[in-house]
Structure formats: C-alpha cells, structure tokens
Amino acid sequence: MTSSLWTHELSARCAQSTFWGRLKDNERAAFANVAKVERYKRGMSLMNVGDPGSWLAVLCVGRVRILDGTGDRLVAIRVPGDIVGEQAIIDQQRRSAVVVADSAVRAAQVRAKEFERLISAMPRLLRVVCTVISERLREATLANASQNDSFTKVVRYLVNELERGGGLASTNSAVHIKSQDQLAALLGLSRESVVRAFRRLRDLGVVATRNGVVTVCDPLRLRVLAR
Ligand SMILES: Nc1ncnc2c1ncn2[C@@H]1O[C@@H]2COP(=O)(O)O[C@H]2[C@H]1O
Numbered sequence: 001m002t003s004s005l006w007t008h009e010l011s012a013r014c015a016q017s018t019f020w021g022r023l024k025d026n027e028r029a030a031f032a033n034v035a036k037v038e039r040y041k042r043g044m045s046l047m048n049v050g051d052p053g054s055w056l057a058v059l060c061v062g063r064v065r066i067l068d069g070t071g072d073r074l075v076a077i078r079v080p081g082d083i084v085g086e087q088a089i090i091d092q093q094r095r096s097a098v099v100v101a102d103s104a105v106r107a108a109q110v111r112a113k114e115f116e117r118l119i120s121a122m123p124r125l126l127r128v129v130c131t132v133i134s135e136r137l138r139e140a141t142l143a144n145a146s147q148n149d150s151f152t153k154v155v156r157y158l159v160n161e162l163e164r165g166g167g168l169a170s171t172n173s174a175v176h177i178k179s180q181d182q183l184a185a186l187l188g189l190s191r192e193s194v195v196r197a198f199r200r201l202r203d204l205g206v207v208a209t210r211n212g213v214v215t216v217c218d219p220l221r222l223r224v225l226a227r
Pocket residue numbers: 047053066075076083084085086087088089094095096097098099136
C-alpha cells in the first residue's frame with residue numbers, strides 16, 4: 001500500500017481524538033514518509049512486556065488489545081488512528097504491556113531514531129503524544145476512583161444493554177431508558193449520581209443523551225470503562 005493511500009484512508013476514517021486525528025496534514029505526511037506498513041493476523045503479538053522498544057506505530061486498519069503483564073487483564077482496546085508503543089520510545093524503558101492483534105491489523109511503524117528526528121523537526125508532534133498519554137492517565141484515574149461506584153454501575157448497565165442487543169461493536173447504538181429516575185431506582189442509586197454519571201460520559205465523548213435515548217458514540221471506550 002503506498003503511503004499516500006493509507007494516510008488518505010486513515011485520515012478519512014479515524015476519530016478526531018486519536019493521535020492521527022490530532023495531527024496536521026504536514027505532520028501526517030512527514031510521519032508517513034518514514035513509516036513502513038506491517039500486517040499482523042488476528043492473535044499475533046505486536047509487542048510483549050519487557051521487550052526493548054525500538055519502534056512505535058499508528059494503527060491503520062483493525063484493532064489491538066492492550067493486556068497487562070500477566071497477559072490476562074484487558075487494559076485497553078486501540079483502534080485506527082491510535083498510537084501504540086510510544087511509551088518505551090519516550091521514556092526509553094522496556095515495553096509496559098502486551099499488544100495483540102484482535103483482528104487483521106495494519107500498522108504504520110516508525111523506528112525510534114526516525115521518530116526522534118521527526119519530533120526535533122516538528123515539536124508539536126511530541127505535544128500530541130503527551131496529550132494522548134495524558135488522556136489515558138485521566139481515564140485510568142477515573143476508572144480507579146469509580147470502581148463499583150455509581151459511575152461504574154451506569155457504565156456496566158449500558159454495556160449489558162448493548163450486549164443484549166448485539167450492538168456493542170457498532171458506534172452510535174442506542175439504549176432506551178425510560179427516565180433517569182427509573183434507571184436510578186433500577187440500579188439502587190440516587191438520581192443525582194445517575195445524572196453525574198451521564199455528564200461524565202458525555203464529557204468523555206462516550207455517549208450523547210436525548211429524550212430518554214442514550215446514543216453510545218464510543219462503544220469500545222465504554223467497554224474499557226466498564227472493566
Ligand atoms: N493503559 C493503557 N492504555 C492504552 N495503551 C496502553 C496502556 N498501557 C500501555 N499501553 C500501550 O501498550 C504499549 C506497550 O509498549 P510501550 O510501553 O512502548 O507503549 C505502550 C502503549 O502504547
């Protein structure tokens with residue numbers, strides 16, 4: 001695949017909140033210029049905990065699971081436009097997690113040295129990497145603080161409803177709730193905590209709410225928040 005083809009397709013499809021979605025055209029072109037697209041079959045490992053990190057990648061096609069050191073716990077799911085393997089390049093430590101292809105994957109890989117050159121020439125790239133890492137930290141803080149609290153209950157309720165309807169994988173699936181009062185009663189929560197949970201989910205860009213219909217805009221992120 002020529003670089004102009006994959007960059008064009010990825011730019012058209014990826015979410016604005018991803019690493020690639022945040023880049024300017026000239027930054028995308030510079031990245032693509034030094035990247036090599038590699039293919040992985042479902043189940044193949046891209047990275048293992050403890051490996052030295054000599055490259056990072058932007059996912060072009062497919063999705064990957066991020067698993068913790070035991071290889072058992074799902075930490076995150078990354079989708080086209082997301083960057084993986086950036087931590088070992090930034091802090092020059094070993095790989096922090098296992099990265100496994102969850103489908104057929106294509107990833108545009110850039111070697112550490114090339115990436116160093118890119119960020120020297122285009123320092124904003126480093127800021128974009130920092131933004132992505134900062135968002136991840138925020139999510140982790142939120143997930144930690146909210147284990148088994150009202151937020152998690154609301155998130156898990158939405159995940160269950162989507163799974164029942166078979167819609168977890170697709171974006172913009174709808175969950176119908178009669179009212180926030182009734183949902184609060186169903187989950188044994190106060191109305192205020194349900195309102196707060198939906199506000200957080202809207203702020204994170206995970207759901208939109210309107211007239212008793214909850215539209216799940218980012219089902220993968222919802223799944224990760226439910227863990
Ligand atoms: N909590 C997380 N959320 C999303 N991605 C992660 C998380 N932890 C590790 N990763 C990714 O998994 C990669 C494993 O290799 P690195 O440590 O180089 O870089 C890591 C990140 O790109």
